Amino acid sequence: MTEDDTVDEEDLLTIGAFAARARLSAKALRLYDRLGLLAPAYVDEVSGYRYYRAAQTERARLVAMLRQLDMPLARIAEIVEAPDGAAAADRLTAYWTDVEARLAGQRTLAEYLRGRLSGRSSEMYGKFVVETVDVPEQVVITETRHVLAGELPAWIGESLGRLASGARECGGITAAPFVAYHSEVSLESDGPAESCVPVADEAAARAWVERQGRARDTKVRVEPAQRFAYTRITKAQVAHPQIVAAFEAVEQWIAAEGLEYAGPCREVYFADWEAAGPEDPVCDVAFPVK
Template sequence: MNAPQAPDDALLTIGVFAARARLSPKALRLYDRQGLLAPAYVDEATGYRYYRGAQVARARLITLLRRLDMPLARIRQLLDLPGPVAAEALAAYWRTVEERVAGQRTLVDHLRGRLTGRSSEMYEKFEIRTVDVPEQQVISEFRHTLAHELPAFIGASLGRLEQAAREQCGGIVDAPFVQYYAEVSQESDGPAESCVPVADADAARAWAETNGHGGRARTVPATRLVRTRITKAQVAHPQINSAYEAVEAWIAEQGLTIAGPCREIYFADWDAAGPQDEVCDIAFPVQNR
């Protein structure tokens, strides 16, 4: 027969409370220091900590959230929110976890291919196609950027350019893209150019004359692109390199020559896409040798 539980308003020693909450006293002291779960009373003379039975539910919730590897600071923020808002915050956290794990999974595939020397087999999973792209009028931003800075630059610059295209340049007529004029890595800073195709060339030139972010307006010549389509998880660096290498290998096999800077073409809503949704084309302009 189970022993009777103390009332929720009764003070419990840290040992008794730890047993009920299924936590160690050490964890309870840590949660107190982090502002997650403070004792209801601390005896000034002895320093002994006492908790109330009503705090058990919060303690067990912290334990469950920790099993999701949620950082303590984020748990503290979540627990201060109303229930429905906290539930949405938890869902948002888990989406970031799923995206990270999906990216790590593709990175493992990339590394296994390199470590086993089976790069050619790794390339076979990428479907390669060619597409003819007509001449385009674009507005753009040009930046020297390292790999860890690149996602922020792409997101911010394409956001500004898409807004300008809609409001000042007659609208967006094709998928935005980023061109790379040299390698972008942790040691090499490109440069890279974010581009948005627009409808009104004259309005685009007028916009470029007054833009405060170094914006440009120019014509991109018609070209033939060799491209492969990748998922959101595959966009992360360095696993995106597998897609680039697959396209380059196919171009060499076909006896073609790369005729300009490579591109990442972002044709999908990035924020709405899941880790396994296709969002981007990796493409090279080509010509016959």
């Protein structure tokens, strides 16, 4: 070991001795060092040997246990670098809340897939009443983005909020906002999706879009009068995979009626999302048909 006035050599443990104390492997300690989660207290400049302090044992064990939770490295760093134990506990609670929400969604998806694989799809689709509606021509201001499923809920709220704000300069909102899907949006496929708000004044809408520039791919267009096949769903059913079943129920109805698709499918949000309860109708899952 080289001379280093800032290091108390008597307080240092070799990587092997520290690994035994922390109940970890030397390989794991080297990994934690490489990831920036647990650096050695001292590295010999000549030999490259790593040395640790006994006081680092608790942090080493904490990192190892957090890794067992499949926690991303960035989240682990947030916890081990927290200013105090209370802050670290709060960060762990926030992470685990996210995990449980994801697991709940996966559990629901697994149940849905079991139903499909066991031939019970007709039971699931039978929960949705499909009807048709004629929608007149309308002017819409839009914002388009390539977005994955995990990013979709936040983007829908933000983009429709921006468009609703802009609609005040375009004669006001004339009908329910909607999101059109021009291609599949999933964990692997990013659409694109298009948020749309119908407005009253086409000329004012074109002027507003011109002022927005190209930052958010904002446009204005005139939608022709169309007929839609749709089913109405509750706030709880908007969650994945219930909403997938709603889309598939409408698709099955369209096929059974001998109709053809006439454009991209959409979600029409006609209710106040924040004020709605889980069982309140909030959205129409719709396909233009001919």
